Amino acid sequence: MSADSCLFRFRQASLGYAGSPVLRELSFELRRGEKVALLGESGTGKSTLLRRLRELRPTEVAWCPQQPGLVPMLSAFHNIYMGQLNRHPFWYNLANLVRPLAGPKAKITELAVKLGLQHQLWTAAERLSGGQQSRVSLGRALYQQKPIFIGDEPVSALDERQADELLRLICGQHDTVVLALHNVEQALTHCTRVVGLREGRVVLDADSQTLTSAQLHTLYQRR
Numbered sequence: 513m514s515a516d517s518c519l520f521r522f523r524q525a526s527l528g529y530a531g532s533p534v535l536r537e538l539s540f541e542l543r544r545g546e547k548v549a550l551l552g553e554s555g556t557g558k559s560t561l562l563r564r565l566r567e568l569r570p571t572e573v574a575w576c577p578q579q580p581g582l583v584p585m586l587s588a589f590h591n592i593y594m595g596q597l598n599r600h601p602f603w604y605n606l607a608n609l610v611r612p613l614a615g616p617k618a619k620i621t622e623l624a625v626k627l628g629l630q631h632q633l634w635t636a637a638e639r640l641s642g643g644q645q646s647r648v649s650l651g652r653a654l655y656q657q658k659p660i661f662i663g664d665e666p667v668s669a670l671d672e673r674q675a676d677e678l679l680r681l682i683c684g685q686h687d688t689v690v691l692a693l694h695n696v697e698q699a700l701t702h703c704t705r706v707v708g709l710r711e712g713r714v715v716l717d718a719d720s721q722t723l724t725s726a727q728l729h730t731l732y733q734r735r
């Protein structure tokens with residue numbers, strides 16, 4: 513593996529907020545091409561690590577946050593389009609807001625079919641269900657078309673079949689993927705590597721093929 517295949521490297525790092533560390537003595541490397549699942553109990557620091565990764569390579573990362581953060585009055589189409597807002601001049605974005613342009617319309621319609629949102633494309637985000645909103649948020653991240661996808665529980669509001677289909681889509685479209693998940697089966701099926709966190713420390717880091725779901729469930733057992 514060449515040195516420049518390393519995208520992120522932490523050595524005994526401390527990550528947290530305003531002087532209060534969440535992740536301690538973090539030693540962690542992530543190489544191009546890896547598909548990594550972060551697992552661990554709520555509050556253990558998964559989002560904190562994902563946010564740091566995103567800050568380190570902002571232009572290369574397609575970011576799918578835990579909270580959809582949609583503009584309520586805008587349609588699913590326009591919310592997805594926002595994934596490429598900063599690639600176009602102001603006049604182009606304004607024209608597309610008033611009357612969707614042919615190019616974005618074709619691409620977003622195709623994406624909406626994959627997301628199962630073809631019938632909700634022109635519905636305002638505030639009128640969508642929680643699962644539909646989270647698919648719009650995922651669509652916005654996919655529409656960014658960046659090489660690295662970082663998702664904070666991007667499929668947790670979806671049923672199992674939909675979640676599997678969309679995880680396949682995410683992993684197929686991106687060279688490198690880092691996902692905070694709570695579902696150990698999804699982690700083993702879709703990711704090549706699993707990193708387990710407990711109380712702000714990495715307690716497991718292994719190739720998915722060497723792991724069992726029973727081992728991963730121990731990350732959630734009370735001590």
Ligand SMILES: Nc1ncnc2c1ncn2[C@@H]1O[C@H](COP(=O)(O)OP(=O)(O)OP(=O)(O)O)[C@@H](O)[C@H]1O
Binds near residue numbers: 534554555558
């Ligand atoms: N903006 C913030 N300012 C201060 N503390 C924060 C902030 N965001 C998160 N924390 C704290 O950092 C710790 C880790 O939170 P984090 O969101 O990284 O956990 P998580 O593993 O992603 O949890 P979940 O599975 O519930 O999303 C928690 O104790 C939380 O209260």
